[in-house]
């Protein structure tokens with residue numbers, strides 16, 4: 001994979017100066033000085049907190065052979081400096097080229113939308129594995145190369161990390177990559193150099209307005225995945241878009257698709273249509289009619305939202321040429337994703353569900369799914385993340401008051417913010433949504449909030465602990481501590 005600096009420079013548009021020996025070979029690339037190894041190229045990226053160029057010296061000390069920068073830096077003469085007008089464009093050119101465009105050599109399936117990306121990617125991966133393919137997964141929980149698990153920091157990693165994952169996957173014989181494509185990633189072009197064969201739109205509801213500022217910008221970011229199916233330089237043909245037509249923004253996505261489209265839904269006419277849903281606590285069943293005729297499916301996951309995720313996955317698998325028989329069998333053996341409507345069972349006579357709903361829509365979906373199980377009462381323990389979209393806080397509060405019997409507001413990764421301030425913003429919405437005589441609580445400490453919910457639970461109740469799902473940490477201003485809702489709930493039940 002080694003390439004000379006001269007070769008790399010040929011691919012970069014907008015270079016205005018190259019200083020140093022271009023015959024030198026580059027052995028790797030990183031935009032993080034802490035990950036630099038001898039012979040690497042260090043890319044100086046401006047960040048939200050700091051300008052990466054301040055770490056150039058540290059990168060050189062670790063052996064960086066060259067730096068890609070927008071301004072000349074005071075570095076030892078043996079370090080090659082490539083100065084460019086636009087660092088992001090240069091990075092998007094050079095990184096996929098360096099790794100020989102792995103995202104154009106494997107089948108690439110991208111899933112975007114506010115909610116359901118992780119679940120849908122995992123169902124697609126399970127179907128493709130059942131069809132005998134070697135599958136790579138990239139998303140919120142981890143990256144998977146077949147069954148080898150690698151840690152991940154963002155739902156969609158930055159350009160460098162993503163190309164490294166893809167390159168490793170290609171080397172290890174992966175044929176299909178199923179990945180979550182976040183709106184941040186589309187906006188920041190983290191997926192530069194990837195060419196998707198199949199792109200899935202799950203839904204669009206409020207989140208991330210701290211970053212995108214307006215809902216229009218958020219939609220525009222999501223649309224990029226579908227515009228990308230037919231724009232730019234292409235080596236692949238026959239792309240398919242799988243679009244949730246029941247979502248109000250489904251038609252906007254269709255509007256930008258210039259490729260084959262498969263729509264899915266439950267309410268409107270769709271190419272893949274679900275009907276006759278029956279939900280239970282641990283399983284559900286529904287009928288699906290599609291290009292392959294009609295089938296009745298039984299699955300080990302529950303809720304209407306999972307019918308949508310499953311329809312999306314069926315569409316993607318169908319687009320990838322998997323037979324209906326294999327899809328049908330695979331759906332039956334798919335077990336839920338960690339932290340998504342995950343039951344904590346210690347023999348208690350009430351249900352405890354740990355779920356990753358951290359947006360207004362997903363919280364509503366999780367609560368209405370819980371209600372469909374006919375519990376005596378629903379106790380919802382939830383909060384909202386710090387340093388994230390503040391406008392969703394009162395909305396989530398109102399939803400919890402409306403759909404749960406006892407909302408308990410608590411902390412969910414306050415990050416740099418004061419947790420007391422966050423819960424107040426959430427509680428404002430709770431107070432608006434409370435019905436007469438309805439009781440609510442605010443308990444800032446998440447462990448205490450979960451323990452309280454368990455302590456007051458009665459036979460036949462459901463406790464929904466929302467927001468953190470698979471997460472095993474709580475991010476506080478003072479640092480990150482170990483915290484796992486499932487462990488805490490289990491201990492609380494045992495100690496009751």
Ligand SMILES: CC(=O)N[C@H]1[C@@H](OP(=O)(O)OP(=O)(O)OC[C@H]2O[C@@H](n3ccc(=O)[nH]c3=O)[C@H](O)[C@@H]2O)O[C@H](CO)[C@@H](O)[C@@H]1O[C@H](C)C(=O)N[C@@H](C)C(=O)N[C@H](CCC(=O)O)C(=O)O
Pocket residue numbers: 031032033034045046047048049050051052053055153154155156157158182183184185
């Ligand atoms: C707002 C945002 O997206 N921030 C991302 C950004 O961080 P940043 O701009 O703050 O970076 P910075 O800390 O200022 O550092 C600037 C540069 O200096 C470098 N550096 C820094 C320190 C050092 O010692 N040496 C060094 O070289 C950094 O590698 C970086 O290149 O670049 C980092 C490296 O790529 C990302 O990890 C980081 O994501 C943070 C963790 C984040 O929380 N992102 C969230 C908002 C996000 O992207 N979420 C989406 C959506 C998930 C969903 O759908 O719900 C996702 O795709 O995960």
Ligand SMILES: Nc1ncnc2c1ncn2[C@@H]1O[C@H](COP(=O)(O)OP(=O)(O)OP(=O)(O)O)[C@@H](O)[C@H]1O
Pocket residue numbers: 113114115116117118119120140155180202203305306308309339340341355356357358361362363365366469
């Ligand atoms: N299709 C869906 N529509 C609405 N809510 C959903 C859907 N699928 C899952 N959910 C809810 O959203 C939560 C998160 O699901 P999932 O992790 O699959 O979404 P995601 O899009 O990957 O989220 P993130 O943006 O954090 O990566 C689930 O725990 C569930 O409560």
Ligand SMILES: N[C@H](CCC[C@H](N)C(=O)O)C(=O)O
Pocket residue numbers: 155358384385386388412413467468471
């Ligand atoms: N991908 C989402 C995850 C949110 C999870 C929730 N627990 C929180 O910390 O807000 C984000 O970074 O906004």
Ligand SMILES: [Mg+2]
Pocket residue numbers: 117118119139140141155180
């Ligand atoms: Mg996800």
